[in-house]
Amino acid sequence: MNDWIAHLGGQRDGADRVVFDTPEPARRAMEANVMTPLAHLGILDVAGEDAERFLQGQTSAQVSLADGDFAPLTCFCTSKGRVLANAQLWRVAPDHYRLLMHQSLVPSLRDHLQKFAAFYKAALTPRDDLALIGLIGREVPAVAEVLLDVVPPAVWHQANRDDLQVLAHPGPRPRLLACLPVERAAATWETLAAQASPVDNAVWRLHDIQAGLAWLEASQQDTYLPQMLNWEALGGISFKKGCYTGQEVVARAHFRGQVKKRLVRGQLDGGLIPEPGSAIEDADEKRLGEVLCAELDAYGEAEVLAVMSTREPSPPLRVAGQKLKPLKLPYPLERLDPERLAGKA
Template identity: 75%
Template sequence: MNEWIAALGGRQVAEDRVEFDQAAPGAPVPARLALEDTVMIPLVHLGVLDVAGPDAEKFLQGQTSAQVTLADGEFAPLTCFCTPKGRMLANAQLWRVAPEHYRLAMHRSLVGPLVDLLKKFAAFYRVELSVRDDLALLGLIGREAAALAEVRFDIIPPKTWHQAGDADIQVLAHPGPRPRLLTCLPAEQATEAWQRLAEHATPVGNAVWRLHDIQAGLAWLDASQGDTYLPQMINWEALGGISFKKGCYTGQEVVARAHFRGQVKKRLVRAQLDGSLLPELGSTIRDAEDKSCGEVLAAELDAYGEAEVLAVMSTKEPLLPLRVAGQKLKLLKLPYPIERLDPEALAAK
């Protein structure tokens, strides 16, 4: 865990999970604080990879589902990296830090494997891959998130899936039930930034950010889930994470065929359990006949102590009731339609 997080009271409970002890007895649970106030979060589950050099744009264009030219310093698209069979190895957010310098944020467990893969192709380009352990990612959620970012970083927050800032500090807006901002800054500045933010925001663990991802219908794969799903199985095209207007990239033919022929037999769904037991990732969802119909992709406790999940399930109508880990599962509505959203249109909004 980063030293600055420990110095400010953070407690590592897993490799990619940090908690903060709430000071006052009877204080609201962290997830509820995000509904009622403004919270700040160390996003320790995310890692950063930089791709820089004269051929950076050309290199990424051949590897990723994003139309890289759209990452122009304002729009910061979702993207993914696939196998030749179209299965995702990693999904990420892409933004441009400076000319010939791009940045990717993804689950930290995927950064190393992705670098190992990309190095095989990078040798043919004037490009450098850099794992940026010297950067910190901070999250802000709540009604004052935008105002705090503007005052503390002197950056006017952008609209969703866009970026603002400069080569040192970038602020990116993410969707969710409350205003949500991700800030990327040098780790050496994180302590001071955290202390300044703490004057008006409450520190909480990164489970709260992950809960808001679930509520936004946004799944971030980890190393255990790589090479398993087509991008459409986590609704990536409905979130603007696939350009169907760009040229070839690894896996493009399979991804395009699945889209145009309607061959996606599994989809990401949002659901709530009737208890507070968090199912393990990969837990099987079973229907009324005890047949497997899906698996859990992400799970966190909500503001009322109930488990909310993202799951990949068969597109066939399930036989109710559904159960997972001994608990009933109720399907919830996603906050977006399951239809193609071209990143080209999203960038123009």
């Protein structure tokens, strides 16, 4: 965790959580503007004259679409098509790209990519000197325009001002992510405090769950095809680009309809947050899948994202002794080309 977080008045709870004394933080985010340090996310930079060509051969995104405006989702896979890391990609400057992912995956992805980067003029740099601040709320676009002096971007796009980038993420309320140098973070936080209350970063994670957006952690890598995370439905896979590591398996699964597990959303009937990997069981106690992530919602009940078999289950479903109620995803389970999102279809 960056040192700047220690000066915000919150408390560290483990490696990737920050807790504030703001009461009912999830409910607060429904009613007002809130902000949170995104301690669970990390940054890996890829820079050099071969950066675009290098990334093009490794990632599911059409890298040329990351043009300083559009900031696509992407993923990195093994040769067998299993996801090593899922990320958001944006361009900071010519020959300089930035990847956002769960902080636990930054070291392993860097080590994996370094094996290939040796053949390119491209450097891989974990950016512990950058701060990430999340903003949630109906008035957040106006807050960003006034206090950050940027025109708020559309979802999966970016806005830039000097060494600040602001990115828009989907969710039940408008969400913006600000990426800036650590030395500017505390002052920016104080500026934003005039219009936003500090809340736990669990609130941002909850809004990811409600958006049907799962960020893999280190313990979950090399396990799932991208489609098992609904990544093609979120615009995270370009089926129009050339080869990249794992592309043949990913394309085959798509065109032959061989995806037997999918990301699903649900709510548990209690306040127990299940651990990642907790089994989803049907009425016959048969395992159908496992929880990827879970957080408490504004009503004190756990909401989850899980990867589960697509076959018709035998209800009721249970997780850690709690009944699982399926919830609708906020997007259709169909292919969404990133070229369309970028306006270049």
